[in-house]
Amino acid sequence: MNRIYSEEGLSEVIGIIMILALIMVFLSIWVIYAVPADGRQQEIEHMGYIQDWFTQYKITADSLWINYDPVTGDGPSDITVSNSLVLGSQGGATYSQGLFLIFMRPFGSSGTISLENGSEWFEISNSSGVLLNEEIGSVQYKALNNYWISQTYYYEMGGVFLEQSDGTVNRVAPLFGFSSNGQVATLVIVNLDTEGSGTRSISGESQVRIDTSLTDSTEEYTFEPVSGEPYTINMTLRDASAAKAWRSILKELGGGTVTQTGNQTTITGLDSINYQYANYTVSLQSVAATFT
Template sequence: MRDGAAAERNEYGLSEVVGFVLLLGVIIAAMALWMMYAVPAEGREDEISHMNDVRDRFTDYKITLDSLWLNDEKGISVSSSMNLGTGGGNTQASGVFLQLLKPIGSSAVISVKDPGDRMWINTSNSGDYSFILSILEYQSQNNYWIQQRYYYQTGGVFLAQDIGSDSGKTCRVSPPISFIKAKNESDYDLAMVNLVPIQLVGGSSFGGNGPVRVDTWMRPPEIVVDNRPNNWVQVSVNVSDMQSANMWLSVFNETRKRGLIADSDTDWYSSGINTIAPDSYTAYMRITSPPASGSGGVILTIRRVDYYVSLNNIMSGLT
């Protein structure tokens, strides 16, 4: 009797151990599936949402800076903040298991720098000009979503994505450039070219997680050329890669179309890309006097604007 009772107790204890091991296996399998599918999906959604917020912040930044030069608000400093990365994942969870069940927080680098891009404005009667196209750039360091780079350059907002094709760079918000078909007082055709080259002065960079404050103030704008007649005006942007050149050519042509200079108006314009060297490409738009206007049918205005930009660490942990 005693041997039978002992055997029964042993079998009961063994079944408990086997049940615990099976339960532990189910838990581990569930955690593995969660980490394999749910965590990357949640991390991807977090990073997509964050990059959409970055896009909106850059658009707001462009609108704010445009309001300064449009209203001639010289000497006024404006501040905006941008979060570097999602700041989630291991920075928020407590405990080892919770860390494993949450996405790893992404980081980013924000900087003010000169990438080497240049804008040239050549004219028949009003001289030649060149401008440095420095940028305010946000470079993502995503863990689950594609890498994206938003940057503000000469008054426009641009996006570069690591997708390995010519469509990897796009203009999200156009810079203040216009080519417009117009009429003079005698009802003759005119082409109006209005340019606001915007240069950023400064050089700094922060990387990591957390918020960074971007402080900007405008130097008094300078009217370089004011309603001067020309026989032709050519606007060119020199960049280091063909993707950027194609993007700028699209910016020029879309701007021309918005100004009612149609593709069929070949007497009014010419555009294209010149390859200067393997790492130097120039996209250009040349506006010429309309056939019926005679000489001086291109009216040019250039308003130069410079902004001083500084980046400031709001919280520790950024480098």
């Protein structure tokens, strides 16, 4: 009888061990395959949200200067427009299911929103010298993804750009236009006053607020044709990848002779240039995270 009881007890122990082994196999498969797949999908959806946010930000910024009359001063100047942005794929939410269950779901991504100023420049010149030189400011979001490609979106000169490890592409065209022969340029110079020099940034997973107000916009100015003195537009950008993206979109928009060397994109042979300013003040504000 003792031997029978001993064998039955051993069988129960073996059964429990096998069940635990199966559970561990299932959990391992879940952590190795299901969790990364879920995290990747969350981050893909979040990057789609980021792209939509920047597109909407561009539309909002454009609507401010379009509806402003530089002659009378009527329009939405000094009116602050706030846009909220969630930095991480899980929005900074925290969970209380216990330490073990933390590993059963994806880790949320994080990101950094920043106001970039002082590293990029826009210049107009001809044979007589530099006629105009302006700083290019930008609103930038850099994703720190755990399961998907890390990406950077930024808004500058009225356009939206996407930067990845394999290059930079334009997502929404900047405020440039050209005549049918590519020799007359029309553009809006977007100035972003970040309330100070250098970079201002907020990092994390939760929500931030970007406040934007139109200081003013100007009437259109023109560099008139001068015989034998064509105009040149030169842009000094953050890197060669950004310069290639600008060269590509300017060619698509009808620019004549557009070249790129290093981090500079150049348009040459312009007979005249029509331009106006849209001057904004931009600031960042932290918003408390939502806890669930």
